Each structure stands twice: as C-alpha cells, then as structure tokens.
Amino acid sequence: MKRLFFIIFLPVIAVGAMWSQGQSEGMRKLSLADFAITNLYVDEVDENKLVEDAIRGMLDKLDPHSTYTTVEETREMNEPLQGNFSGVGIQFNMNKDTLYVIQTIVGGPSEKVGILAGDRIIAVNDTTIAGVKMKNTDIMKRLRGESGTVVRVTVLRKGVKEPIEFRIVRDKIPIYSIDASYMADKETGYIRVSRFAVTTDKEFSDAIKELKKKGMKNLIVDLQGNGGGFLTSAIAMADEFLADGQSIVYTEGRRSPRDDAFASKRGQFQKGKLVLLVDESSASASEILSGAIQDWDRGIIVGRRTFGKGLVQRPIPFPDGSMIRLTVARYYTPSGRSIQKPYDKGHEAYERELLDRFNHGELIYTDSIHFPDSLQFQTLKSKRTVYGGGGIMPDIFIPLDTTIYTDFHRDLLAKGVLNQYPVNYLDSHRKELTNKYKKVDQFVEEFAVTDDMLAELLKMGETEKVKYNEEQYRKSKGLIALQIKALIARDMFDTAAYFRVMNPRNPSFVKAMEIINDDLEYNRLLQPKS
Template sequence: MKYILLPVLLVCTLALQAQNINQDALRKLQMAEFAISKLYVDSVDENKLVEEAIIGMLEQLDPHSTYSNAEEVKKMNEPLQGNFEGIGVQFQMIEDTLLVIQPVSGGPSEKVGILAGDRITAVNDTAIAGVKMSTEDIMKRLRGPKDSKVNLTIVRRGIADPLHFTVKRDKIPILSLDASYMIQPHTGYIRINRFGATTAEEFLTAMKDLQKKGMKDLILDLQGNGGGYLNAAIDLANEFLNQKDLIVYTEGRAARRSNFYAKGNGNFREGRLVVLVDEYSASASEIVTGAIQDWDRGVVVGRRTFGKGLVQRPIDLPDGSMIRLTIARYYTPAGRCIQKPYSGKGDDMQEAYAKDLLDRFNHGELMHADSIHLPDSLKYQTKRLGRTVYGGGGIMPDFFVPMDTTQYTDYHRNLVAKGVIIRSTTGYIEHHRQELQKKYKNFEAFDKDFEIDEAFLTDLRALADKEKVKFDEAQYQRALPLIKTQLKALIARDLWDMNEYFQVMNATNQSVQQALKVLNEGFYEQLMDKTTTEL
C-alpha cells in the first residue's frame, strides 16, 4: 500500500509546494477513503472507489480531462501508434460471421493465400461464426504477439470443404491516409483520417508520388479527422510553411508559453493549397488548418471545426491507468484560441458540451453561413495579408459549404443502421466478384461504366423488408442518388481499396466539389488578393 501511494504523495507534495494547495483538502480525501474502506457495513472495492473519486474530480474541470483504466489506455494508444500485431485483414461482421473485406497488402494473411470474400469460421479450432461472439472477443483471438501462430478455418465461395490456414502474426500498420490520387490534371487529393505516429511519413510518400504525376495544387481533406498527436500536426504543417513561421503555441496557468515553429524544409511550400474541414475536424486538424489560414498559405473550405484546443498532459499511474489533465490551451499563430467555450460543472457541463453540435445544427449554423454572428472582439488578422479571420472556438472556413441534408431521410438512416446497404453490397460481391473483375480490368473502367441496376435495388429493398425497415416511396426516391453512390463506393472498396472508395464518394461530396470550384474559377486568387468572396 505504501508503494502504491508513494508516487501520488510525491506529486501532491510538489503541487503543495508550487501552488500552496490547502493540505486540509488532501487530508479530507484520505480520511474519507480510509473510513469507507475500513468501516462501511459491507466489503468495498478500494480500487473502484479511488477510480470513481478520480473520475468525479476530473468531471468538475473540463470536458477533456479524463481518467482511463489500464485496458482503456492500451486501446486508446494503439490507433495512434501506427501499428498493432495480428493477422492483417480488413473485416466486417455479417450475420454473425467474420467476412474478409480485404487482406492487408503484404500482410501475413495475404501471404498464406487468404482472399477477399473469405469467411473465417474458427480460430484455433474454436468456432467464432454462429455463436454470437462479440467482435472484441474475436479480435482478441486473432491478435497476438509478433511471430506467434494462429490456425484459421475458412469457408470460401465455390469450394465445398472448409480451408485451413496457419497464419504467422506480424506487425500490421494502422494507416493515417485514407486516399491519395490526382483528382484533376495538376491537382492532387490527400485525405488524412487521424494524426498518428506515421502520418507525416505517409503524407510525404503520397505527396511525392502525386508530384511525380504532375501535381501543382493540393486538396488536403481533414473532414471528420478528430485529431491525434501534436507532433504529427506540427510535422504536417511544416510541409507547407516557411522557416520560423509559428505553427501553434500553448499557454496555461501553470504552463509557460511554448512556441512551435516550422523548420523551412517542407516539400509543399509553394503551390495552391485547399484544406477541407467540417464540424468533426478537431484538435490536431485545427492546429494544421489554423496555421495554414493564419499565414495565408492556403484557403479553408467547409464548415466551422469542432473547437477542441485543450492541451492534455498524460499522467501515468502505477497500475497502468492514466489521467489526461488539461494544462494549457492551443492558440493559432494569429492568437486565436482554438478551444470553444464551455461552462458549468460536472454532468451539466458534460451534457451541454456533448450537445453543442446538435445546438449548432438546430441554430442553422451547419446550413447557413449568415447564421453565425461574432463580435468584433473575436476578429483577428492573418499574418501576411491581414485578412480578417475569427476566433471564439474552432476554425471558421474561408468558403462555407452547407451541410447537404436533402438526400438524408429516415428511410436511408434505417438502411444504414440495420446494415442493409453494407450487407447488400457484400451479397452482390459474393455472387459477382469474378464477373466484375473480368469485366472491369481497372478502377477507371469501373468508375466510368458501372451503374447500380434495378435488380440490385430490388434485392436491397427485399433485404430492408426482411430487416423490418418500413418502405417509404418518397423518402426512397429522395435518397436514391446517395444510396447508389454508397453502394458503388463500397463495391469499389471491396474490389480495390479505400482509395477507390473515396474517388467514388468525392464525385458527389459538396466540399470536394467546392474546393475544385475555388481552384478552377478564380476564387482562390481573389481571396489571396484580400477580396471577400462567397460561393
């Protein structure tokens, strides 16, 4: 017990010396825990009591100061570390069976001959299909230390007997880039889904490949990117900015100002740059976007970002758990605080913060640019051109793109929620994979000529009926273009990869199309000449 308390007492002692905290508060907490553990009528779990006390204290601070137990810490870190150890397949659970969407290129499953469309029914002779096993439990069985082996039983369409494979686990990359391709002559497109340990390296590889294909301008898509490592954001921003350009600075009550500068060795410091953001772009995404906007290095297209600009310091606890404590705020080069306002305490604060996006939707902000009214006190000037930009939480785009709700109906939402769209695609691919691969030698041919036919849609509606999705003709017709696009994109993903998926989806993505309009119709140059422009 003394060993466990020593680090905590050491931290508390340092805090008392530095901040002159009332020692009575610490004694009060210790006495309460001691009394409960020793005198309460029933036995208690002391570790659980301490955990709940920590959680309760952090809930009084801000929405992002949090406690995570040891298992949660491991899960939280894995997506950002850039890899995990396992068999290397992208999969989906379809009717209680694991369906392989794609084996990871060069991964252990591909090496032994596992194919897209295979169904894994057993792991080390333990059935995982038809037994209602959770996805988490299945993943635990498939993952394991590098070089360890796992035996898989596979059912493959067209082959009567099950197949058996022994897979040697290896490190499997978790990629930050969803897509990179030439979206038009001289214009590249790169989509980043998170800021992890390998983001800058992945981006640089993709960018150099696009430059070889003639890229002069770049669309950087950060829509839906919830953030990640600060260092990854700094490394990415460095690719666009000049030497000694301030990227971001942090400052807090007990944390002195820290400045982060560009090194000047970036590979895309010239050429037109458009950054796409939306209400789910947060944290590291906002750091990159704010730096690019403040230095007039590029233009921002989309909707106001989330507004998560608090610096968390991880404090590791002896049992492997961790506190993430807010110690400072992020500020853009022009001095804008990225963090949106929050107020109240405990549950009231958490609830209000969580429903902020809903409030923005109800207020009309996501559909109408003129619904946002900010005071002059939140006006800032960019560093080179002196353009007016706004603070107050999140990054305001230079060109607003309203959320398109015309095709999103209750019928479509139910199709997605019940897995009808994905399962329809899976069934179609299973029956037509060889036919599609023979007919379309490459994605370009598929993208040009493939169309969702009425037979496919009839099967989709039949599956929807089976899943008790009530049919509504008017809503179906409204959502039909979106349904067709999603089906085609999912087929492209299954036949090729995520790169091709986004090529299909981006053909109708309004922010992507507005970015092209900004580049192609002179709006980019007008903005950089300090001309106010609206689309």
C-alpha cells in the same frame, strides 16, 4: 462496547494521520477518507474501484477533455495512434453474424497463408464466432495477440465444400492514417487524412512525393471527420506548406509557459494552390493545421466550422497501465486565436453543442453564424478578418445537404443492408468484375449500379424489416446507388477507391476543385473583403 470501539478506531486514525503528514489539507482528507473506508467500512469494498471513481469525480469538475482511462481503455485509445498493432492482418465486415474478409493486408500474416477476400471466418481457436451475435470487439480480441503467437481460424470459401483451417502467425500490422491519395485531375492532388498518428508525417510526406511525380501542382487535403491526434504530427504536416520561421502554433497554460512551434526549410509544398476540407467533426490537430494555413493566408479552408477542441492534454500514466489525460495548456493559432470553444455551461451542454449547432441552423445556413467583434483577428499577410472563440471558421461555407438523407436511407444503414448488399453482390460477381475492371479508374468511369441491383437491395431491406417508403426512396436513390458503387470499389481495390467514387458528389470537394481551377477566385479569397 463504546470503549472497545475507541480502542480500535483511535489507532487507525493515528496511523492515518502519520501516513498523511507532509500532504496538502485536501490530499490529507482524501487519503484519510480512503484509509477509513478501506479499513472500517461495514462491508468489503473494492479499493481500486473507489479510487478510480474518486479520480473520475475530480476530473469531472474540470474541463471536458481531462479524463481517466482504465488499462484496457488506454490501450484501445493509444493503439490507432501508434501506427501498428499485432494481429492477423485483415480488413473485415460483419455480414449477418459472420466475419467477411474484405481485404488482406499486403504482406501480412493472412495473405501469407492464403486467406482471400470473400472468405468467411466462422471459428477462431475452436471458438465459433459465426451466428452467435458476438461483438466486433470480442472477435478482434480473439484475432489479435502478441507478435509471433499462433491463432487457428476456420474459413468458409465460396466454391469449396468443406471448411478450411488456417494456422496464422500473428505479426505487427500497420495502421495507416492516409485513407486516400490520388490525382483528382492532371494538376490537382487529393490526400485524405483520417487521424494524426505517429506515422502520419512520413505517410503524408511520401504521398506528396508520389503525387508530385504525377504532375501535382495544386493540392486538396481532406480533414473532414478527422478528430485529431498527436500535436507533433500536425506541426510536421503544417511544415510541409509554410515557409522557414513562420509560426505554426503555440501552447500556454497556468503552469505551462508559452511554447512555440515554427516551420523549417524542409516543406515540399510551400508553393501551389492549397485547399483544406473541414467539417464540424474536424478537431484538435486538424484545427491546428487549418488555423496555421488560414492565419498565414497559405490556402483556402472549405466546409463548416470545426469542432473547437483546443486544450492540451498531458498523459499521466499509472503503474498498472491506466492513465489520466490532464489538460495543462491551450492551443493558439499564429494570430493568437484560441481554438477551444467554451465549456463553462458544463459537460452535458458541451457534448450537446454540435446538436445545438444543427438545431440553430448553423450547419445549413451561413447567416445563422454570428461572432462578436471581440473575437475578431486578422490574418498575418493579407490582414483578412478571421474569428476566434472556438473552432476554425472556413473561408468558404458549405451547408450540410439534408435533401438526400431520409429515414428510409438511415434505416437501410442502421440494419446493415447498405453494407451487406455490396458484400453479397461482390461475392457472387467477384471473378466477373475483377476480369473486366483491371484498374480503379476504369471501374469508376464505367461501372454503374443498375435498377436490378437496387431491386435486390430493396428485397434485402424487406427481409431485414426496413419499411419501404416510395417518396423517401426516390429522394435517396442517387445516394444509395453511389454508396453501393463506392463500397464495391473499396472491396475490390482499396479505401482510396471509395473516395474516388464518393468525392464527385461531396459538395466541399466539388467547391474545392472549382476554386483551384479558377485563379481569380482563389486569389480573391485570400484578400480582405472590401
């Protein structure tokens, strides 16, 4: 029996050894292990899964941003950054297990066949999606598909007794990275950027042109919650503000020589007051833009210290569509600051770092933030002191306002009540509201959430088993009413309307407006502290 084993085993090892010639010692061991397990292991094995697990295991020993993604994960990750996908062209909410159409994309497939805001889609291609607790991702998979293919949807419409069936031809649907662009006052524009995608540069350039036509002399760029995206888009956006030849960012790594990006002459907003809004979720490309603006004393950064993601990933695709995103370099601001926060304590500690900031008081108290002298840098014009070592520290710190957030408010959100109520209210009052409020400005100025509306919300909360707390309700009442108004505005008009309602209660936005309208304060902030 032993002799037979060696007869079988030795040829296998010999073939494996021949196959691995020319590889490094480490790769020979890895190849031989895979070969031996696949051919000799007692039970059947899934070789693809073994290889994927091995890749993940190797990457886990590196930095937190070197990752492996499957075919499906790669597609889902890239889609928001590509600027479009193929689908039916609706914005929707799930309201009590039913897909509720908030808006149709202008000129999109659903608008063309007559689907309206307020419609409820209950079936897709004869598959019921209402009342079956289907995941949003599963619903989207049924609605999305190749451009030119047909999908049938069954719709319930208020005032129509029988369900209506629509035949929709899928088409390319744009994904916008500019959530809002409007004039905050007669001379100040506001642009909110949610991601840095393929189309962001053109979207941002177009937004600046439109705002300048409306008299814009000053600009607020909102990067709160913007987790980044493409480096090229961040460079292009910085180019709108910086002068010809000024450094924007450079990258450098062990096997990646220094690569510098510089501004050109094309910038549309090289003069005029500029404020960038950031927070602890602003990362990567957001930090590149913020770092360049701060280092050149071009504008004021308002908010809280940014995330600290300054590692450059190179995509390495596999033939099956899966991909490795491997860190090959670091980002540095024009003054030489590294954006990346430390990750030497392991992945778990790295993922917990934002929570640690909160627990240590950094998100609430500015005196809880300390930087060693070794991390001091100077801006390139005014020679102001700025800090490296991870993230961009704002020029004006805005603490996280915890006074208006309560467990009761959180539960209303978690149970979907705060999202469901505006949908239900608009469903019952859409005609009345659209007749009364023709323009978003009129709605923002005149519409008010009444006590009766809040009472209806509380009843809905009881139905959803949200435990009522009088003290917490009073604390969060103003925020709850504001969010209801903002969500109604969004569903009636667009996403920009949501921010028009919410921004006057956003402390970072309020501070930005104060600074922009105070020449002395704006200029003082761009000078070194005495």
